[in-house]
Amino acid sequence: MVLQGYPDPGEGLRLHLNENTGGCSPQVLEAIRGVRPTDVSTYPQYREAVHATARHFGVDPDWVLLTNGLDEGILMAAIGHIAKPRIHDAETIIPLPAFDPYPNSTAAVGATAVRVPPDRNYAFPTQAVIDAITPRTRMIFLNTPNNPTGQLIPIPDLIRISEAAPAAVVLIDEAYIEFGGTTFLPQLPRFPNVLVGRTFSKAYGLAGMRVGVVIGQPQALDPVRSVTLPFNINGVALAAMHAALQDTDFLPRYAAQVRESRERLYAAFDRLGYEYWPSAANYVMVRVGETAPIIEALAAKKIHVRDRSKDPTTPGCIRMTAGMVEHTVAAIEALEDVTRLRRFAASARPGSGQAR
Numbered sequence: 001m002v003l004q005g006y007p008d009p010g011e012g013l014r015l016h017l018n019e020n021t022g023g024c025s026p027q028v029l030e031a032i033r034g035v036r037p038t039d040v041s042t043y044p045q046y047r048e049a050v051h052a053t054a055r056h057f058g059v060d061p062d063w064v065l066l067t068n069g070l071d072e073g074i075l076m077a078a079i080g081h082i083a084k085p086r087i088h089d090a091e092t093i094i095p096l097p098a099f100d101p102y103p104n105s106t107a108a109v110g111a112t113a114v115r116v117p118p119d120r121n122y123a124f125p126t127q128a129v130i131d132a133i134t135p136r137t138r139m140i141f142l143n144t145p146n147n148p149t150g151q152l153i154p155i156p157d158l159i160r161i162s163e164a165a166p167a168a169v170v171l172i173d174e175a176y177i178e179f180g181g182t183t184f185l186p187q188l189p190r191f192p193n194v195l196v197g198r199t200f201s202k203a204y205g206l207a208g209m210r211v212g213v214v215i216g217q218p219q220a221l222d223p224v225r226s227v228t229l230p231f232n233i234n235g236v237a238l239a240a241m242h243a244a245l246q247d248t249d250f251l252p253r254y255a256a257q258v259r260e261s262r263e264r265l266y267a268a269f270d271r272l273g274y275e276y277w278p279s280a281a282n283y284v285m286v287r288v289g290e291t292a293p294i295i296e297a298l299a300a301k302k303i304h305v306r307d308r309s310k311d312p313t314t315p316g317c318i319r320m321t322a323g324m325v326e327h328t329v330a331a332i333e334a335l336e337d338v339t340r341l342r343r344f345a346a347s348a349r350p351g352s353g354q355a356r
């Protein structure tokens with residue numbers, strides 16, 4: 001059967017999609033239970049949700065477009081700025097490693113992706129991105145913290161790139177910014193060519209509801225709005241989002257769990273001698289070498305992590321979600337078991353010089 005979405009890893013601890021491992025706020029579930037029959041039988045109204053979101057982010061409501069997950073916002077940005085105006089020979093700039101929807105949306109609108117490799121240790125290649133800007137550049141996808149490395153792009157670098165590309169749209173994807181780093185939003189009034197992408201999927205635990213936000217001045221946002229379908233987010237998701245915004249204790253509590261989980265993962269990787277990259281997000285990328293046997297052995301213990309080894313910029317790497325501490329503890333225990341067993345088997349293999 002042809003699959004829709006990502007393959008389902010089955011039962012167990014999902015640490016492969018950077019989801020909130022603790023689930024959403026109980027207040028969100030209460031709001032969903034409170035949905036009335038007419039909320040379902042009528043088309044959704046967005047005004048209140050847009051205003052609440054604008055207040056939350058401290059921006060003008062006209063600068064806010066709610067999308068069906070930030071995924072939709074990324075595709076609509078490409079359609080609004082490249083496909084609809086029928087720009088031929090358009091290029092997008094995509095620093096690597098990159099979230100798949102950037103190249104996919106680029107291809108969907110018939111543009112060419114100009115990929116920029118990372119600097120050493122995944123430092124952000126700011127000058128190389130600026131050097132890649134041409135008169136054909138229509139969009140630049142910047143992701144901070146980066147998925148999968150967790151590295152931040154410093155605000156001065158975001159500013160330099162945005163200033164260097166006044167004729168292009170710079171989409172700053174801040175899907176994980178609640179877990180570390182500084183948002184670009186206070187800079188936005190100076191940059192009519194910048195869009196900031198946010199999501200309720202990660203920090204607020206609403207991935208199943210599909211609510212994202214694209215924020216920008218009308219020059220950058222209106223073309224995106226003009227191609228977005230009028231009822232793109234369902235009414236239940238709106239109710240969930242409202243409740244998530246109202247539970248102001250939820251995010252700091254979860255962010256503290258994520259911080260502690262990251263520290264525990266670093267300590268475990270140090271013990272195991274794995275190279276890793278300290279992350280500002282709710283996941284950590286770690287180099288384990290040959291990934292498949294480790295991923296399979298973890299899956300057998302019902303721990304699901306993400307294989308990053310097929311991307312040439314992240315060879316030998318897996319990405320693990322850092323969520324609730326109890327989940328991280330279980331994942332670390334499994335990884336330690338799996339690693340020890342593999343190392344023991346390797347050392348016992350004839351010819352290893354250590355077999356007795």
Ligand SMILES: Cc1ncc(COP(=O)(O)O)c(C=O)c1O
Pocket residue numbers: 017018068069070071072099143147173175198199200201207210211212
């Ligand atoms: C970098 C990045 N941007 C955007 C998204 C999309 O989030 P959503 O469509 O769930 O809002 C994700 C999800 O994994 C992501 O990793």
